Amino acid sequence: MSQSVIEFQRVTKSYFRDEQEVPVLRNFSLSIPSGKFLAVMGPSGSGKTTILNLIAGLDRPTQGTVHAAGIEVSRQRESDLARWRARHIGFVFQFYNLIPVLTAAENVELPLLLSPLTKRERVKHVQAALGLVGLSDRIHHYPRQLSGGQEQRVGIARAIVSDPTILLADEPTGNLDRDAAQAVMVLLSRLHLELNKTIVMVTHDPRAAEYAQEILHLDKGKVT
Amino acid sequence: MTLATLIVRNARRHRLRVVLTACGIATVILAFNLIVTTVRAWYAGVEASVPNRLITRHAASLSIHLPLAYRDRIASISGVTGVTYANWFGGVYREAKGFFPQFAVDPASFLDLHQELVVTDDERKSFLGDRRGCVIGRRLADLYGWKIGDVIALKGTLYPGDWEFVVRGIYRGADATADETWMLLRWDYMNERRRQFDPDRADTVGWYVVRIADPGLAGMVSRSLDSEFANSAAETRTETEQAFQASFVAMSGAIISALKLLAIVLNGITLLVLANTLVMTVRERTREYAVLRALGFRSSHLTALVTGEALLIALFGSMLGIALTMPANRLYAALVSATLGNFFQRMTLSPSTLILSASITLCLAVCASAIPITRILRSRVANDLRHVG
Numbered sequence A: 001m002s003q004s005v006i007e008f009q010r011v012t013k014s015y016f017r018d019e020q021e022v023p024v025l026r027n028f029s030l031s032i033p034s035g036k037f038l039a040v041m042g043p044s045g046s047g048k049t050t051i052l053n054l055i056a057g058l059d060r061p062t063q064g065t066v067h068a069a070g071i072e073v074s075r076q077r078e079s080d081l082a083r084w085r086a087r088h089i090g091f092v093f094q095f096y097n098l099i100p101v102l103t104a105a106e107n108v109e110l111p112l113l114l115s116p117l118t119k120r121e122r123v124k125h126v127q128a129a130l131g132l133v134g135l136s137d138r139i140h141h142y143p144r145q146l147s148g149g150q151e152q153r154v155g156i157a158r159a160i161v162s163d164p165t166i167l168l169a170d171e172p173t174g175n176l177d178r179d180a181a182q183a184v185m186v187l188l189s190r191l192h193l194e195l196n197k198t199i200v201m202v203t204h205d206p207r208a209a210e211y212a213q214e215i216l217h218l219d220k221g222k223v224t
Numbered sequence B: 001m002t003l004a005t006l007i008v009r010n011a012r013r014h015r016l017r018v019v020l021t022a023c024g025i026a027t028v029i030l031a032f033n034l035i036v037t038t039v040r041a042w043y044a045g046v047e048a049s050v051p052n053r054l055i056t057r058h059a060a061s062l063s064i065h066l067p068l069a070y071r072d073r074i075a076s077i078s079g080v081t082g083v084t085y086a087n088w089f090g091g092v093y094r095e096a097k098g099f100f101p102q103f104a105v106d107p108a109s110f111l112d113l114h115q116e117l118v119v120t121d122d123e124r125k126s127f128l129g130d131r132r133g134c135v136i137g138r139r140l141a142d143l144y145g146w147k148i149g150d151v152i153a154l155k156g157t158l159y160p161g162d163w164e165f166v167v168r169g170i171y172r173g174a175d176a177t178a179d180e181t182w183m184l185l186r187w188d189y190m191n192e193r194r195r196q197f198d199p200d201r202a203d204t205v206g207w208y209v210v211r212i213a214d215p216g217l218a219g220m221v222s223r224s225l226d227s228e229f230a231n232s233a234a235e236t237r238t239e240t241e242q243a244f245q246a247s248f249v250a251m252s253g254a255i256i257s258a259l260k261l262l263a264i265v266l267n268g269i270t271l272l273v274l275a276n277t278l279v280m281t282v283r284e285r286t287r288e289y290a291v292l293r294a295l296g297f298r299s300s301h302l303t304a305l306v307t308g309e310a311l312l313i314a315l316f317g318s319m320l321g322i323a324l325t326m327p328a329n330r331l332y333a334a335l336v337s338a339t340l341g342n343f344f345q346r347m348t349l350s351p352s353t354l355i356l357s358a359s360i361t362l363c364l365a366v367c368a369s370a371i372p373i374t375r376i377l378r379s380r381v382a383n384d385l386r387h388v389g
Ligand SMILES: Nc1ncnc2c1ncn2[C@@H]1O[C@H](COP(=O)(O)OP(=O)(O)OP(=O)(O)O)[C@@H](O)[C@H]1O
Pocket: A015, A016, A017, A022, A024, A042, A043, A044, A045, A046, A047, A048, A049, A050, A051, B383
């Protein structure tokens, strides 16, 4: 069994709305070994997105600790977290979240601007990533010139271009039709199988979850 | 691609909004430049003064004249190397519309002491040879199309009656600060006619212009000159020409202060217009900035993105404003010199004014981006990403 790359230790996460405490995760522990492809399922509001945000350091636990990719995420300064995120975390969003004024290639290049790579090296990485997702012929297209499935594949290329330790995907197929969803899932499982990426994917779609090695069922902040 | 690519693309996203914002900034720049040019033209008179000249006038008021007999007594004071005198003539050309400074002077000594007013030897000779002659500045001549030999008819105000003078010379300024809008007429001619209608005031002069050997002695010479006439019927007050002219400028100081205030207020508009555009723009892109932060972009990157866009818009507005200012200033200067004439004779746009206006605008752009930047950095990435957009 390989070492865990993500570790939740008795994490409690609550939001406060009008002085009312809204608990989302309660005493939640989870250990994800390196190279695992985990699907997280559960009803709306069960805290799935919250888990991803805690891993990426976009949110902080109310109690407990979160370790990921070698650091204690819950205790870092904002600027250190940003640097760490640039190196170790790749994000795939349900609504793709591409920058509309940048072409496919430029969107994919964005995370590399934070790396020490030269211009030439960046172009190479971008081409490789877009090749991997099968969009070598769409390099200069703007997001509005792409289909939803193609946009999501650009989103995946952007998430993996800097070769992050962990890939986080929040309902990556939630907005796609069946064929496009399948293409995205094939892609993610290839990343898992061929590149040995650790992937945490939130999904509502049982067909998508089938591609994962393991499924975590979440309800009201508890594993079921 | 670099961050700059993203800045430029972002700025071009809402073209109409950016163009309108830039037009707002350009309008401010235009108004600012015209105001500053006006204020500078006003002060130009002070800069034009020569450090080795003193002005002696009546201690109580400039409107009370001094006896002509003081001339020789002033000349004999040590440190004084030349004396001349002048009266404010105050004539009106063409029904009060055309106003320009006219001085009744002693021709030879006045031209000697004012070397910055350059006339040819022939012009000087014919001025000295014609009691009804006058010498006018080049700008004044251009303004009214006067040539040598033309007759200028003025209606007297301080010295009543109809006056006619023949242009005997057109002087030019030896340097850029010399005033080229004066009309010099002969004091002896004026005095002769005055003797008939106002004999009591004959043989008096408005002020003396005193040349001194060394500007460093201005204080000392002024004091000994004033003490010479202390306890006499007409006590004097002597000061440097610079101070004398500054006191004229100060009379209108309130207006100038108001103009300066206006120039500052105008820049407030730039700040508001820019801040408004930026806040709107940044709010629309809340999600994009959250995505960038999720990808690992830091506060400094986002600050650069927003500030860069602000600077780009400000630069565009500044260039537009400067492009508008050039022709507008020409029109404005023509208008002003046609109506207000010579108070604002050097209404030339200086590059430093343009640079000043653009630099202020760029600084304001940095300030204006502070508000949207704080908003971005304060908002929680997790919340911004949650919003379905
Ligand atoms: N900033 C916040 N303030 C208050 N409550 C919040 C905040 N963010 C999330 N919540 C609440 O926390 C709970 C968990 O949210 P989360 O987004 O993790 O759910 P989810 O499982 O991803 O749901 P979905 O499937 O709808 O995306 C929800 O009840 C939500 O309303």
